[in-house]
Amino acid sequence: MSDLEIRPARRSDLPDIVAMLADDPLGAQRESPEDLTPYTTAFERLAKDPAQQLVVAVRERRVIGTLQLTVIPGLTRRGALRSVIEAVRIHADARGSGLGAQLIEWAVAESRRQGCQLVQLTSDATRTDAHRFYQRLGFEASHVGFKLALENPC
Template structure:
């Protein structure tokens, strides 16, 4: 996937291993992430990045402005049998640097994910959001997402 220029000097490009410190810092920079991420030990993230990089169904991207990583998301393509054999796109790990929140960058990243999913012939794009992230829920609804399902998770 080539880098995609966006507005205001922003570029969306595939993440590299050297982006991991910035990505993990963004993952940890909220009340939920602070309890489950460990920016001081990148070892597990490096292993996960290697696995993601080798999987053609995964796209981990960063938004870069003035050579600084300011946003990220992961887009996963899920082939399936339901919906007449439709492929779905799953958005995960959407994070915007604290300095950029409210700037419209989240919308730019999500529009990139939606456009990329359409080009990959996905029939549905979906995501989950923690029940406590009410601001995020309003953001996704403004982008046309509907809270249509109840999700369940189980820690292993």
């Protein structure tokens, strides 16, 4: 695995990233890889925000994984910084190779480097395999999450 590079995502990586986001039953319902316009807008917003890191895992010049890491300041835990890991995706032919663990380990190390005291993530209730994966990496199921879909997002 020494040939793996984890680097900031580039605009040119968007087709690969969006394809991975869409490559599962949940993503297939909510992603639109045929129109990259909204993803390009979101990418530009992420790129301007120093609290956001969108990264890709590259092997042999091919994007095979991605995740987003967000650092959030807060008052709880005595003013602790926390990080949130989002949108972890591994290309179908790289699943089971240990790449997901490497990406999560990178995110945890980066969170430590930035002074975070807590790393959190959410996983859809239906992704039981992902839940076992995160637990193997030391994450504990600790909260019940709620979402409210807005018709006119900001």
